[in-house]
Amino acid sequence: MSQGIGTRCVQAGYTPGNGEPRQIPIIQSTTFKYDTSEDMGKLFDLEASGYFYTRLQNPTNDHVAAKIAALEGGCAAMLTSSGQAANFFALFNICECGSHIVASSSIYGGTFNLIAVTMAKMGIEVTFVSPTASDEELDAAFKDNTRAVFGETIANPALTVLDIEKFANAAHRHGVPLVVDNTFPTPVNCRPIEWGADIVTHSTTKYMDGHGAAVGGAIVDSGKFDWMAHADKFPGLTQPDDSYHGIVYAEKFGKEGAFITKATAQLMRDFGCIQSPQNAFLLNLGLESLHVRMPRHVENGLAVAKFLQQQEQVAKVSYPGLESDPYYEIAKKYMPNGGCGVVSFELKGGRAAAESFMKKLKLAAIETHVADARTCCLNPATSTHRQMTDEQLLEAGIPAGLVRMSCGLEDKEDLIADIANALK
Numbered sequence: 001m002s003q004g005i006g007t008r009c010v011q012a013g014y015t016p017g018n019g020e021p022r023q024i025p026i027i028q029s030t031t032f033k034y035d036t037s038e039d040m041g042k043l044f045d046l047e048a049s050g051y052f053y054t055r056l057q058n059p060t061n062d063h064v065a066a067k068i069a070a071l072e073g074g075c076a077a078m079l080t081s082s083g084q085a086a087n088f089f090a091l092f093n094i095c096e097c098g099s100h101i102v103a104s105s106s107i108y109g110g111t112f113n114l115i116a117v118t119m120a121k122m123g124i125e126v127t128f129v130s131p132t133a134s135d136e137e138l139d140a141a142f143k144d145n146t147r148a149v150f151g152e153t154i155a156n157p158a159l160t161v162l163d164i165e166k167f168a169n170a171a172h173r174h175g176v177p178l179v180v181d182n183t184f185p186t187p188v189n190c191r192p193i194e195w196g197a198d199i200v201t202h203s204t205t206k207y208m209d210g211h212g213a214a215v216g217g218a219i220v221d222s223g224k225f226d227w228m229a230h231a232d233k234f235p236g237l238t239q240p241d242d243s244y245h246g247i248v249y250a251e252k253f254g255k256e257g258a259f260i261t262k263a264t265a266q267l268m269r270d271f272g273c274i275q276s277p278q279n280a281f282l283l284n285l286g287l288e289s290l291h292v293r294m295p296r297h298v299e300n301g302l303a304v305a306k307f308l309q310q311q312e313q314v315a316k317v318s319y320p321g322l323e324s325d326p327y328y329e330i331a332k333k334y335m336p337n338g339g340c341g342v343v344s345f346e347l348k349g350g351r352a353a354a355e356s357f358m359k360k361l362k363l364a365a366i367e368t369h370v371a372d373a374r375t376c377c378l379n380p381a382t383s384t385h386r387q388m389t390d391e392q393l394l395e396a397g398i399p400a401g402l403v404r405m406s407c408g409l410e411d412k413e414d415l416i417a418d419i420a421n422a423l424k
Ligand SMILES: *Cc1c(COP(=O)(O)O)cnc(C)c1O
Pocket: 082, 083, 084, 085, 108, 110, 111, 152, 155, 156, 181, 183, 184, 202, 203, 204, 205, 206, 215, 216, 217
């Protein structure tokens, strides 16, 4: 793809014909009409491509998914109802009861629960590894039944940065794909496929939508993983699917089509976690300005992080764009233009200090959300993690005084003045 990332944000995925709508139409229809049963039968046999029921596929979604595939440099993509659904589908499309996953321990809490608790009930085990694990430590985590490696480019909320090349090489040494959740940097700031990732996932709820308007997710396939070369590991892709008259996805659709076709035909059919066409339309409005918004989020995040670092009330600031951050060098390698606008910092006065600080903020609202146009913040100790004692919080790497601040698109001078006033 020779077009720049900005041109793709604005125009990829949908090219209207003569006299057709300029904006992607919202196809608000559950179903699609056919002249003969034979025509429709071909769709059910996966012999022809087309739409029959919005639980599986919808044209609005497919235009927006095609844009996200173009942004990530992938060959195919699909939209899901949420980021949680995207990560579940990406992993469950290649794992089954008896499989094992190697995952970075530094990931979003919802994904941690999904893998460690819910997928465990399905008979899928996991080994968590440090995002800074050495090659030897990574190799030691693999088992005969390992089927995927998982990590987040920039982890929410720990803000650790994944060494994508190292994790991709480890996955490929063991004949399995690397799945990377690229929610925080977005493809504007990092494209994991260029560094060896095979599957990329997103919570489009965050920067891609960017306006706190629509929950959604996306899965992108690089089309590079050779399922047939490891046929014994991935029977779902390389053995006949009885629910589609014995189709073998990797044979019929090849490296570039197998993964997303199977996830659509089987998982979307059976679980139905599809994004509504309305939400896909809203998501596309966000994507049209993603390349303009991300640099501003980065600018504000860095300015706020630098300011916080100089304040005596602040014990510690985590932001991979700060030279003092342990992930600075690796972030520079994968994200030379910066990562995102989320900053974590610890106030010296613990839980009470965090609570009174946040109460005094006027621009930054207290929300569980991140990656919105409006600045928001959260103190895990008094919200998402409030059942834990101060000691338990410390063990989990979330000190009681920790504040996660997602810097929005306001003027950085106003954000800093708001923080300075609340710190006083
Ligand atoms: C929010 C988030 C998710 C979950 O996405 P939802 O859209 O809330 O389901 C997954 N991964 C990361 C990195 C996230 O920030």
